[in-house]
Amino acid sequence: MSPAAAQGALFGAGLAAVGAVVAVALNRWGFDKDSRRFFAALTLGILGRLLLYGAALVYVALRTRIDVTATAASLLGFYVLFQIVEIRLALRGLKTKS
Numbered sequence: 001m002s003p004a005a006a007q008g009a010l011f012g013a014g015l016a017a018v019g020a021v022v023a024v025a026l027n028r029w030g031f032d033k034d035s036r037r038f039f040a041a042l043t044l045g046i047l048g049r050l051l052l053y054g055a056a057l058v059y060v061a062l063r064t065r066i067d068v069t070a071t072a073a074s075l076l077g078f079y080v081l082f083q084i085v086e087i088r089l090a091l092r093g094l095k096t097k098s
Contacts, residue, residue: 005070008060012074015056019049020082024089031093053079 001009023045030041053075061068 001070002067004065004067008067008070009074011056011060011066012071012076013078015053016075016078016082019052019079020086023049024086027086027090028093049079 026041026045027038030038033041057068057072057075060066060071
C-alpha cells in the first residue's frame with residue numbers, strides 16, 4: 001500500500017468516526033425529546049454527514065495528494081461499520097425508554 005493510500009484510509013476512518021460520534025450524540029439528545037425533535041436531530045445527523053463526507057472527498061480530490069479512492073473506500077467501509085453500532089445503540093436506547 002502506498003503512503004498516499006494509507007493516508008487516505010486513515011483519513012476516511014477518522015472522518016467516519018467523527019461522523020458517528022456526532023450522530024450518536026444527536027440521537028442520544030433526541031431520545032428524551034418529542035418525536036418531532038428526535039426526527040429533526042436524526043435528519044440533521046444524516047444531512048450533516050452527507051455534507052461533511054462530500055466536502056471532504058472533494059477537498060481530498062482537488063487539494064491534496066492523498067489517494068481519493070482509498071479515502072472513499074475507507075470512509076464507506078467504516079461508515080457501514082459505525083451504522084451497525086449506531087443502530088444497536090438506538091435499539092438499546094428504545095428498549096430502555098419503553
